[in-house]
Amino acid sequence: MPATTEKPPTLAKELAALERMTAAELRDKYAAVFGEPAASGNRAWLARRVGWRLQALAEGDLSERARAWGRRTGPGRRPPPHPRPGSSPSPPPARPLPRSRPSSTRGCRPSARCSPARTRAGRSG
Numbered sequence: 001m002p003a004t005t006e007k008p009p010t011l012a013k014e015l016a017a018l019e020r021m022t023a024a025e026l027r028d029k030y031a032a033v034f035g036e037p038a039a040s041g042n043r044a045w046l047a048r049r050v051g052w053r054l055q056a057l058a059e060g061d062l063s064e065r066a067r068a069w070g071r072r073t074g075p076g077r078r079p080p081p082h083p084r085p086g087s088s089p090s091p092p093p094a095r096p097l098p099r100s101r102p103s104s105t106r107g108c109r110p111s112a113r114c115s116p117a118r119t120r121a122g123r124s125g
Contacts, residue, residue: 011058018047026050
């Protein structure tokens with residue numbers, strides 16, 4: 001039997017009703033579906049979580065293979081891409097550039113020759 005993306009009529013109605021619910025109603029629905037109070041009052045987050053849970057209960061949850069992949073990669077992370085054949089590794093990080101002038105000439109313009117009298121250290125004051 002080919003897989004379809006159509007949802008059962010009752011599930012489709014429940015998911016559509018989530019869009020019209022207030023945050024307080026979604027918190028109550030979350031508590032009813034998950035069996036524990038919601039930690040967030042964010043309406044969009046609550047609607048997504050309740051919708052995902054309703055869909056999982058109606059159509060079946062993740063396969064064991066998908067759960068194993070999720071445990072390997074962690075929450076919200078993808079495994080790193082495979083290196084392409086023949087590609088070189090990343091270059092080493094750049095090193096800091098050396099100073100181009102000595103610290104004793106800070107008070108002078110770069111184009112002028114500084115005498116000890118014109119430098120900040122040589123000023124009398």
